[in-house]
Amino acid sequence: MNKLQREAMEQLSIEFQQMVDEFFSIQCRYQAAIREVKTKLEILDDEFQARHKRNPIHHMQTRMKSIQSMMEKLRRRNESVSISSAVENLMDIAGVRVICSYIEDIYTVADLLTSQDDVKVIRVRDYIREPKANGYRSLHLVIEIPVFLAEGRVMVPVEVQIRTIAMDFWASLEHSLRYKGDGVVTEDVSRELQQIAEDIAVLDQRMQRIHDRLDNTALEKLERV
Numbered sequence: 467m468n469k470l471q472r473e474a475m476e477q478l479s480i481e482f483q484q485m486v487d488e489f490f491s492i493q494c495r496y497q498a499a500i501r502e503v504k505t506k507l508e509i510l511d512d513e514f515q516a517r518h519k520r521n522p523i524h525h526m527q528t529r530m531k532s533i534q535s536m537m538e539k540l541r542r543r544n545e546s547v548s549i550s551s552a553v554e555n556l557m558d559i560a561g562v563r564v565i566c567s568y569i570e571d572i573y574t575v576a577d578l579l580t581s582q583d584d585v586k587v588i589r590v591r592d593y594i595r596e597p598k599a600n601g602y603r604s605l606h607l608v609i610e611i612p613v614f615l616a617e618g619r620v621m622v623p624v625e626v627q628i629r630t631i632a633m634d635f636w637a638s639l640e641h642s643l644r645y646k647g648d649g650v651v652t653e654d655v656s657r658e659l660q661q662i663a664e665d666i667a668v669l670d671q672r673m674q675r676i677h678d679r680l681d682n683t684a685l686e687k688l689e690r691v
Contacts, residue, residue, distance in 0.1 A: 488549035489533050496560040498613045499622035500528045503562050506585075506611075510578045522571035524631055527563040531556070557588060557608045558625035565634050569594070569674050572605050572628045579609070579626070586610040588623060594633075600656065601663025602637060604629040632666045632673075 504526060511523040531539075536552040536559065545555050552559060566572050572594065580587050589608040597603045607626040612619050629637070640659055644651055651659075 486533065492549060492553060493530070495613050495615060495620055495622050496530055496624075498615075499611055499624050500530065500560050500562060502611050502613065503579075503609070503624050503626065504528060506579060506582065507562070507564060507575070510575070514574075514578070522566055522568075522574050524565045524567050526565065529561045529563075531559045531561075557623045560622065560624045562624060562626050563634075564626060564628040566628060566630055567673075568677055569630060569670050572630065575628055576605055576607060576626075580607065584612055586621070594629075597663070597667075599660075600640070601660040602640070603633045603663065603667060604637065630670050632670050636663050636666050 507523060507526060511521050515521045533549075536549075536556060537547050539556060540547045540551055543555065545551050564572075564575055566575060579585060587607065587609055589606075591606040594603045594605055605628045607628070608623055609626060610621045610623050613622045614620075640663075643655075643659070
């Protein structure tokens with residue numbers, strides 16, 4: 467390695483370290499935003515359970531994009547590759563995934579969350595009513611919530627994905643299968659995965675109808691008392 471190559475490598479190392487330092491400086495606000503959203507959802511779930519004797523939320527998962535993931539997404543979008551660019555251009559640095567038992571619970575949870583006066587809705591993408599070409603189904607919300615730091619109040623975006631247990635099962639395994647194949651699967655496998663997604667959607671609808679029928683039966687019994 468000659469002198470110019472060494473200098474270039476050293477410069478890259480310095481720039482990457484600066485990026486890491488910048489990342490850690492903004493990491494706390496996104497982690498705080500995740501906690502805020504998760505706490506809101508837990509409270510809403512508890513309140514719903516107290517009123518309706520069941521929980522609409524089965525479980526939740528949280529995640530924060532890594533530096534590598536953020537930089538790769540910025541490159542795909544032809545955006546400037548930096549932490550400040552990520553903060554400005556990426557709305558999914560912080561994420562909360564909400565898994566519900568039934569389809570209607572998805573929209574109930576979304577309505578309860580977005581109706582709070584300190585939650586600002588930035589974007590809604592309904593992949594349940596309009597699934598992706600590969601069969602993927604989920605409700606995606608991008609919301610902004612206030613986070614109170616030493617320097618003051620900061621509005622932080624969080625992506626909230628809400629789906630049923632069945633939708634999550636398909637999405638997780640589909641991603642695993644595509645990753646196993648380096649992101650490339652044959653056309654016949656893609657068709658089969660899409661068909662499975664459609665089969666799962668039918669099962670979700672059947673489970674929703676059974677739930678509704680049992681709810682109506684319980685209501686009729688109460689009315690006769």
